[in-house]
Amino acid sequence: MSLADIKHYLELCNQGNSTAEERYNTILKQKEKVEQEVIKMQNQVELLKKKTDYYKELLEYDGDYWNPINCKAASQDNKQ
Numbered sequence: 001m002s003l004a005d006i007k008h009y010l011e012l013c014n015q016g017n018s019t020a021e022e023r024y025n026t027i028l029k030q031k032e033k034v035e036q037e038v039i040k041m042q043n044q045v046e047l048l049k050k051k052t053d054y055y056k057e058l059l060e061y062d063g064d065y066w067n068p069i070n071c072k073a074a075s076q077d078n079k080q
Helices: 003-015 017-061 068-079
Strands: none
Touching: 003 017
């Protein structure tokens, strides 16, 4: 929630119960935004988990087969 939105929300609070519906809608909209951010973050965590799993396996088995530099080197070795 932006600073301007927070300020507006506080102004509504000061006006009393007559602004309850607008405050409710403000909070509801903020909740929806946060839920979307949580989904984005969950997707980022899942990607990072895949990457850390990959590097953990790489460290255990000593072979970075997805690194384009290694693919190029292997291709040149096969030509010789």
